[in-house]
Amino acid sequence: MSAVWNGAGRRISICDVGLRDGLQMEARFVPTEDKIALVHALSAAGLRKIEVTSFTSPNAIPALRDAEVVMRNIERHPGVTYTALVPNARGAERAIESRVDELNLVMSVSGTHNLANLRMTSMQSFAALSQVVAMAQGAGVPVNVSLSCVFGCPMEGDVALSTVCDWVRRFADLGVRRITLCDTTGMAYPTQVAQVSAAALARWPDAAFTLHFHNTRGMGLANVLAAIDAGASRFDASLGGLGGCPYAPGASGNVSTEDLVHALELMGYDTGIDLPALLAAAHRLPEVIGHDLPSQLAKAGPRLALHPAPADLDALRERALARSAV
């Protein structure tokens, strides 16, 4: 049997991306103070990396139009990396001014998806992001590159592993050492995840790869475990399972942070995260967001949160035994 079923204290690092990947899809504007409170709750629960916001045009994503205010007013916990998504040089300037700890750049390994979402060809995106990488390096701010549609494009279908590796290589050649392989619309499955993760980790042993899964088709946790078995140890997730996919209305969003922490800790992995504190934050989330969330754990509670036995259990037993005696 695989060693993956027994964590044996191995460290798994989780980055909560709900404030960015989740909130960017929400119709209702979440008040700035609620966002700040959420970042604080996540920091206090032990998250060591939080994607706080996105420095996009306020017209493109009005839900995150308060990026600067949020970034400047969060309480910075020591040891926590506060990262933000940055689509272009203008966003990078704003993010660097707001003292983000890391710039998270994004482009898609699917040409169709890149064009449809970012209005640029993949090569144009790469050229633009190369400038941002240089800016960040000049400013001494670390860069993470998130590659979308690594496990499939909802319009093109499967993307060849060689294409994925080509894009990783281009960024690695620029000196980027942090790469997130994103399952943008929940198309990843464990066999593929194991293969892609193993290939990337073997080819770039010095890079820090993060895996980003959505639970769109119910395979989120299985994909995380396949990636761990292939050597990965960094994952994105979102409180409450915030997020979602425009191609699958009603389906789950990102892998839920609390579901993932609960499962991994039971399995003997060390996430460094305080589950009760995380759950308390998850329980407040539906009111903040204005709707129910896909998190299973927020509904069911941890597996050993026991329920009282029937008050008349002794009487039940006596009656049962009396029937037998007849």
Added chain:
Amino acid sequence: MSAVWNGAGRRISICDVGLRDGLQMEARFVPTEDKIALVHALSAAGLRKIEVTSFTSPNAIPALRDAEVVMRNIERHPGVTYTALVPNARGAERAIESRVDELNLVMSVSGTHNLANLRMTSMQSFAALSQVVAMAQGAGVPVNVSLSCVFGCPMEGDVALSTVCDWVRRFADLGVRRITLCDTTGMAYPTQVAQVSAAALARWPDAAFTLHFHNTRGMGLANVLAAIDAGASRFDASLGGLGGCPYAPGASGNVSTEDLVHALELMGYDTGIDLPALLAAAHRLPEVIGHDLPSQLAKAGPRLALHPAPADLDALRERALARSAV
């Protein structure tokens, strides 16, 4: 890496239990003809085992008060085992008269759960079921025993593996060769599943063990994979993820048959099930039941059910390239 990530054509057998484990919880009575149509749809989709109903007292579970009518009117597909739950000797008589292919008996390995649910001590249940086993053996009808709370009791907490093995042994000693290990309220986690499955399979190599998981805490698929890695190959699931748990309102029910088939077939396992036919049945289910279901796949579709690219993709590309040329 584990071989579990690559099915390599290995056969996995799935029994759909939605008509029993799912419908028994529904407030609304599902018309008899709809139940019969569902059994037919599952047979036609390639399920090789279907739990059709429960021969319980009509007062205890009015939702299944039509057990005889359903059982007598389903179309029997060759090679399909039509099983039914049977709580006691009276139920066994009714089930045998209705020509079930298998009697599925049930008791809990948790004394508290058994008393609260079945109003008997575990020893009383065992004594009663022993008589039913003898009846079935006399009638030449195979018996399956489903043990509840194998992976934890919502009132008692964890149940010792030795206790679980004790109950398996008692039934094995009666000649029962089909045993289902049930995660009745979704408390199982992969480490435990791997351990319990491996122990049971090693100790009773001639028995046919089925694993029955609920997705209450989002670990259903991961638990199935852990069990497969430990050597198991038979699983319960329910169309649409029907079912649920009285201790976790709003949480998921049984592992969804279509989510499981989709994942396992992608991984190279052979379930023998026709996913499009199964999905068609799943899509009709919410209307039959009267509410939404937890199945992810019914909402999101298979991973390669692609979406059209934007109609103006060529124009987008031209405009993008024109901007670069400026």
